[in-house]
Amino acid sequence: MTELSQQQLEQVSAALYRASVRLSCQTCSEGTLEIDRALYALEEVTARSPHGAPEGQAPPRKGRALCVVLSCERCGYMRLHSLAALGLDQMA
């Protein structure tokens, strides 16, 4: 697992601020979203057939977005933000 350094965490926090991201939780209205130190990849999976990939093979990947996760410490709501959209895709 790739984990953000303190400097990278501060870069993500600054980029979210520049993008006018609010850290208040829109689900419970009382919690605050915190940035997870782990990086995540959201992958689009495309199947070759209606039954998926041939046995023993991974399905082909069409797209991949590197993301940071923000989660609410109160209710557990989680949200993804694309590093590319934040101008931080070189981070991973």
Ligand SMILES: [Zn+2]
């Ligand atoms: Zn919440």
